[in-house]
Amino acid sequence: MPHAVVSDIHGNLQALERVLADIDRRHVDAIACLGDFVGYGADPNPVMDLLVPRIEVAVVGNHDLAACGRVPLDYFNPDAAASAIWTQRELTPGHRAYLEALPMTASWRGLWLVHASPVTPEAWHYVLSTGEAADEMRAYAEDVCVIGHSHVAGNFERDGRSVRYFRDPEVPRRSGHKLLINAPSVGQPRDGDPRAGYLLIEDDQITHVRLDYDIAEAARRIEAAGLPRALGARLQWGE
Numbered sequence: 247m248p249h250a251v252v253s254d255i256h257g258n259l260q261a262l263e264r265v266l267a268d269i270d271r272r273h274v275d276a277i278a279c280l281g282d283f284v285g286y287g288a289d290p291n292p293v294m295d296l297l298v299p300r301i302e303v304a305v306v307g308n309h310d311l312a313a314c315g316r317v318p319l320d321y322f323n324p325d326a327a328a329s330a331i332w333t334q335r336e337l338t339p340g341h342r343a344y345l346e347a348l349p350m351t352a353s354w355r356g357l358w359l360v361h362a363s364p365v366t367p368e369a370w371h372y373v374l375s376t377g378e379a380a381d382e383m384r385a386y387a388e389d390v391c392v393i394g395h396s397h398v399a400g401n402f403e404r405d406g407r408s409v410r411y412f413r414d415p416e417v418p419r420r421s422g423h424k425l426l427i428n429a430p431s432v433g434q435p436r437d438g439d440p441r442a443g444y445l446l447i448e449d450d451q452i453t454h455v456r457l458d459y460d461i462a463e464a465a466r467r468i469e470a471a472g473l474p475r476a477l478g479a480r481l482q483w484g485e
């Protein structure tokens with residue numbers, strides 16, 4: 247049976263509902279979450295009510311810790327900081343306690359899971375180049391590591407000593423080839439494709455699944471909540 251990895255939901259209930267419906271349709275047997283459950287979107291509590299009971303394991307994201315007041319907001323841009331402060335007020339004590347207890351990394355069904363960087367998970371680095379990916383690949387023993395954080399879906403693959411980057415949605419799992427896969431974001435894609443995304447994990451292949459969802463409703467809810475309007479507008483561009 248396949249399993250699934252979701253990442254960077256960011257309080258977007260409309261996107262999460264669409265992703266979970268597709269996961270159910272495919273009879274996925276287990277789900278992992280790479281963090282950033284909340285922040286930016288208008289529905290942090292409904293997202294956690296829906297997702298937390300469904301997942302087998304999760305790691306924490308920087309926006310989850312920001313929503314718990316556990317990371318400084320000075321490196322956040324003004325819209326991100328405003329949404330973090332709004333989310334701090336909204337989040338129920340139970341959801342906050344859940345997020346604060348999440349680990350930085352996890353080994354799950356043959357995959358290494360971390361929100362940002364395998365080498366220094368707590369530094370929230372972005373893995374953007376093949377040189378950086380080569381260093382990151384030394385930090386885990388598993389054949390495949392899955393990360394989120396950049397919201398730019400893509401794949402680094404090491405064959406022998408060379409690392410290449412490719413954006414193909416279908417990634418074969420070949421023995422001897424180490425993979426570092428950046429999962430698509432469920433709730434705030436930034437790779438020019440505004441569709442909600444997740445990873446379908448099968449024995450021989452990993453697939454970036456992308457799905458249309460009700461972006462206008464997610465943006466309307468952001469505006470109605472009094473959050474910065476730009477956070478809704480960016481959803482339709484996928485940036």
Ligand code: ZN
Nearest residue numbers: 254282309395
């Ligand atoms: Zn994120």
